[in-house]
Amino acid sequence: MTTAGDIMHRGAQWIPEHETLDRAAQMMRDLNVGALPISDANERLCGILTDRDIVVGCVAMGHDPAQTTAGSMAQGTPRWIESSADVGEVLDEMQGHQIRRLPVIENKRLVGMISEADLAQHLNEEQIAAWAERVYAKR
Numbered sequence: 583m584t585t586a587g588d589i590m591h592r593g594a595q596w597i598p599e600h601e602t603l604d605r606a607a608q609m610m611r612d613l614n615v616g617a618l619p620i621s622d623a624n625e626r627l628c629g630i631l632t633d634r635d636i637v638v639g640c641v642a643m644g645h646d647p648a649q650t651t652a653g654s655m656a657q658g659t660p661r662w663i664e665s666s667a668d669v670g671e672v673l674d675e676m677q678g679h680q681i682r683r684l685p686v687i688e689n690k691r692l693v694g695m696i697s698e699a700d701l702a703q704h705l706n707e708e709q710i711a712a713w714a715e716r717v718y719a720k721r
Contacts, residue, residue: 586672587665589704590686590694596621599628599653603636606652619660619685619692620652627685627692629656662687665694672696673709677716 597606597618606618610633620629631652640650661679663672665688676684676696686694702710 584669584704585665586663586667586669586684586686586696587688587694589669589672589700590665590696591700592694594619594685594692594695596625596692597631597652599623599651599656601652603631603640603647603650603652603655606631607633607636607647615695617683617695617697618652619695620656621692622653625691627660627662627687628653629658629660630683630685631655632683660685663696664688669704673701673713677713680717680719682717 595609595613595618597609597620599620599622609618610616616634617630617632619627620631622628629652635655636647639655640647661675661681662685663675665686672684676682682698684696685692686696701713705713
């Protein structure tokens, strides 16, 4: 059985909710990623911040990324999956919520992220096509 832990990208890092968006952008650049999980003071997942969130939700709105915090951008209920979850559960979670990045948790700690690139490396063409159709479908 292939698990979330088998296909995830290890080494994901949190951005604390009190950090500013300019710092988040620097982290994304340094880590070569397009999204960061946002953690609260107890290192619990409270959201996901994407590069698009910074551009559209902050810069394009005329806000200062040096004054806007990651936590202020956290919206909705964050989705995640346990590292021991079967890849079918990963696909169900991502498809059901139409998300392209999924934090992986083990013992209540962030251990990795699953992205489109990770799926592309571990799934067959039919699985990828079905995933993309459901994630990108308009509701």
